[in-house]
Amino acid sequence: MSPTKQDKLQLKIAKKQEKSYQKQVQIIEGALQVFGEKGYEATTISEICKKAKISDATLYEYFNSKEDVLFSIAEYYTGAEIGKLKEINHYIHNTRERMRMLIQAHLEFYENNPLYSSVALLTLKGNRRFVQSDAYKVVKESARAFVDVYQEGVDKGIFRSDLDKYLVRNMILGFIEHLVIQWLLVGRPEKISPYRDTIFEMVMRSIEIEEN
Amino acid sequence: MSPTKQDKLQLKIAKKQEKSYQKQVQIIEGALQVFGEKGYEATTISEICKKAKISDATLYEYFNSKEDVLFSIAEYYTGAEIGKLKEINHYIHNTRERMRMLIQAHLEFYENNPLYSSVALLTLKGNRRFVQSDAYKVVKESARAFVDVYQEGVDKGIFRSDLDKYLVRNMILGFIEHLVIQWLLVGRPEKISPYRDTIFEMVMRSIEIEEN
Amino acid sequence: MSPTKQDKLQLKIAKKQEKSYQKQVQIIEGALQVFGEKGYEATTISEICKKAKISDATLYEYFNSKEDVLFSIAEYYTGAEIGKLKEINHYIHNTRERMRMLIQAHLEFYENNPLYSSVALLTLKGNRRFVQSDAYKVVKESARAFVDVYQEGVDKGIFRSDLDKYLVRNMILGFIEHLVIQWLLVGRPEKISPYRDTIFEMVMRSIEIEEN
């Protein structure tokens, strides 16, 4: 009995975890660069491997497919970002300030990592298979932050309780991401982080309880 | 020496304009269906042509490339939608109502045309070359509607004048489109048009002048 | 019983002769220009027809195929040249001078008709089907001139009788055509007609009876 496809895949997944983490990162960083610059379809495995200074075949020791590499980029970077956010979050106790921080952090992260922004928002955001991947879970977790802060505000009685919390998250992420996409594709505005206060303020108006 | 490529392109552009509009539409509709269902990359010219009931070669009598077909979809549908919006707009005199209508129209258009939504938001929105195409101009024009209404509100003194009008447009479109993308990919919420009033209200809070 | 392919071809050949000679020439001249500039394979029927100011379909009223057009170019131009040569020949009685004239005429014809030279020597000379075509007969007839002059010289006792007359023709044509090809492709020498006397003289040395 020869090993089935299923078997092979499982073998690979197991392998993947054993293999040197260092080289995985090397590949992810190479891939980020090329995907970010040329887009997913226009990128070849060879180019990624050239950047990562490994052979084409070696890439397949660490990833199962080109798409696996793509998805792993999101997993890797978002994972790292989540860690950072959690830490900062730990020191902020005011809900409004937490929201402000989240918006600021997102804007700055995108602005400081244009290649990643390009991959995440131009390629992954429209990928049907991504939402079914494991990597997506990490991204979803990251988006949870907004849901949580909103809920916190509601609980504290400073945010309106009549809004769907997922809708609120959609508004904020949609706002930010649309801005980033425009920045990436059209090149305008030149910088996006300066909009952090305006965006925060617009968001707050939408969700805060009006005081009279 | 040989101006071939230049020549050929010009020939094609000329051809495209002469050729029967009816068949162009037929192709666009076939393409919309397949692109919308399987995505751009996963779609072959042959599939489009099968849907459109023409031969592969015929497609190239009407379009210059697969991507030309893709972009033309946006041009065609957005163009049609703009016309409709303008007409409706004509009968609405209240600025707030105009904004409400725009949001509602967008949501309903996306909801009623999931295939188009898929092409526009999953494929085109992340396409670098699209923003440089002629088709993009039409899309940009359509987005202008939000800019215009906002400006109108500012002029009338009912909307805050301290916001960048393009940022306002970004918020609204980002909000809506993010919602649509989620709806397309995750399947939740099941319907998006019911959110029209909530969205409208959230948007208004952000941009209206507060009354005390 | 539907008409067989054979039938159709015969119909076309018949048609071809009826059809306006003027338009045939128009097409041949258009084709010469494009074939001559870009080469046979790189030329499309459309380009020829654009030059000839007719539609693609019309070309097929006058010629059976792209290759038919190509071969017809040779037939047309060589035919015309033969006529001219015969006329001039009529007034030259000295064999040596007749040979000189033939060499000169060939060189000048090629030099003055670079497009035709290109078609004849770069495209047709290497075409296996051409030698089996009717058009080739005309070209062969034109080459006969050299055979005839040589024979004349032999008969008059001024040329060596120990040479194969076809070999002599090969030498002269090979010499001239090789020079023309080099001129076409490499651009050197800049002009070829000035070589007429040297070539003539070299040829004569090879074939004339030595006087001692």
Add this chain to the structure above:
Amino acid sequence: MSPTKQDKLQLKIAKKQEKSYQKQVQIIEGALQVFGEKGYEATTISEICKKAKISDATLYEYFNSKEDVLFSIAEYYTGAEIGKLKEINHYIHNTRERMRMLIQAHLEFYENNPLYSSVALLTLKGNRRFVQSDAYKVVKESARAFVDVYQEGVDKGIFRSDLDKYLVRNMILGFIEHLVIQWLLVGRPEKISPYRDTIFEMVMRSIEIEEN
């Protein structure tokens, strides 16, 4: 922005030089056979690969394009022939004999390698891009042999010094090649090598200093 095409080409050139010479030869020989029999345009990559017993894709690991294969045939065979000629040349000290040898060697090479003759004289001789290729340099070098012998004869005072040495080369090559082409296309004469002495003698008459 994206140096793709440039990059890819450089990658390929590098690749080509590294890759096993043995397989390159295998492909060249397969290609020679098919090109020689059916002509360049009528030959498909698949046919070449079938002969060479490799997959279509593999061919592109060794050559950049169909045309690259074509040109490489000339480079390979002419290169080999040059080596042989140089060796023989080494043992011949008499200039006349050297010329005789060159003519004989050319005739025999063409006669013994009809497939190569076909490719070289029917396809390559009329190819505009070939003269700009690197492969052409090798062919040019091979033609130099005639220039050199002639020059040697001039220096020794046995050949006329009033002729352009390139014209002499043109005559000899034109003569031989025209003969070969006729042999290939028309099938006459049946053999060409027997003409070696006649050709040699005709050539010598043209270029030798007459003794009185």
Add this chain to the structure above:
DNA sequence: CATGAATGAGAATTCATTCAT
């Protein structure tokens, strides 16, 4: 006579992926 419209047939090339070493 002329042609607009349609297409069959094809063919070169690309690239992710595999596997023996």
Add this chain to the structure above:
DNA sequence: AATGAATGAATTCTCATTCAT
């Protein structure tokens, strides 16, 4: 652990040619 070598599989696009009008 790493990779050189090989390829299967796929797909866009081109173009000569036809034919109904």
